[in-house]
Amino acid sequence: DAGVIQSPRHEVTEMGQEVTLRCKPISGHNSLFWYRQTMMRGLELLIYFNNNVPIDDSGMPEDRFSAKMPNASFSTLKIQPSEPRDSAVYFCASSLVLLGSPLHFGNGTRLTVT
Amino acid sequence: EDQVTQSPEALRLQEGESSSLNCSYTVSGLRGLFWYRQDPGKGPEFLFTLYSAGEEKEKERLKATLTKKESFLHITAPKPEDSATYLCAVNSGGGADGLTFGKGTHLIIQP
Numbered sequence: 001d002a003g004v005i006q007s008p009r010h011e012v013t014e015m016g017q018e019v020t021l022r023c024k025p026i027s028g029h030n031s032l033f034w035y036r037q038t039m040m041r042g043l044e045l046l047i048y049f050n051n052n053v054p055i056d057d058s059g060m061p062e063d064r065f066s067a068k069m070p071n072a073s074f075s076t077l078k079i080q081p082s083e084p085r086d087s088a089v090y091f092c093a094s095s096l097v098l099l100g101s102p103l104h105f106g107n108g109t110r111l112t113v114t
Numbered sequence: 115e116d117q118v119t120q121s122p123e124a125l126r127l128q129e130g131e132s133s134s135l136n137c138s139y140t141v142s143g144l145r146g147l148f149w150y151r152q153d154p155g156k157g158p159e160f161l162f163t164l165y166s167a168g169e170e171k172e173k174e175r176l177k178a179t180l181t182k183k184e185s186f187l188h189i190t191a192p193k194p195e196d197s198a199t200y201l202c203a204v205n206s207g208g209g210a211d212g213l214t215f216g217k218g219t220h221l222i223i224q225p
Contacts, residue, residue: 004157033212042217043158043201056212091157100146100165100205103213105157 004106006092012112018080021109025094034077035091082113116141116206120216127223135187135219137202147185149178150201192223
């Protein structure tokens with residue numbers, strides 16, 4: 001199994017630009033999660049999907065952030081416009097919708113906004 | 115709101131020196147407590163799930179235990195390759211299906 005695949009691995013952009021992060025979950029998994037990791041706040045849940053439907057987006061920091069899951073094998077997290085405080089590592093994770101099922105993480109996208 | 119607190123923030127041990135990492139939690143109804151390992155530049159890697167007080171899980175030099183308020187990750191005779199950040203997370207019945215994570219313990223094992 002290839003695991004959760006995220007792209008790009010690194011993204012450097014200027015303030016005000018649009019940023020799109022991509023995720024391919026593990027085949028057969030029906031839940032998908034977007035997390036953000038910073039030194040100050042650790043791992044924070046931004047949004048999660050069950051069967052391609054957004055269930056809880058209460059962790060999305062602002063309207064500048066949006067996420068989509070058009071099908072079971074692809075999701076995007078978009079930031080428009082980006083700001084320096086958005087600099088962080090963004091992780092995608094997938095799991096089965098089963099009690100206690102662990103999340104499997106990708107290797108993240110390191111975003112730097114200058 | 116679920117809360118997870120890990121201690122210590124950082125720990126430096128000599129190779130072979132056993133120790134324990136702590137994870138204290140406050141949740142509305144625990145559906146699972148998870149331990150992950152994270153190496154630099156990588157995503158968290160799943161280690162264990164614990165469901166109820168008194169439960170224990172082992173994997174090589176690691177053993178995780180659970181009480182009603184906290185979990186411990188015991189590391190026996192660690193090796194340099196055990197160096198990593200260890201993250202604790204909870205999944206509660208009153209919250210989202212996603213996990214709430216602690217900030218982790220950064221463990222360094224010196225040869």
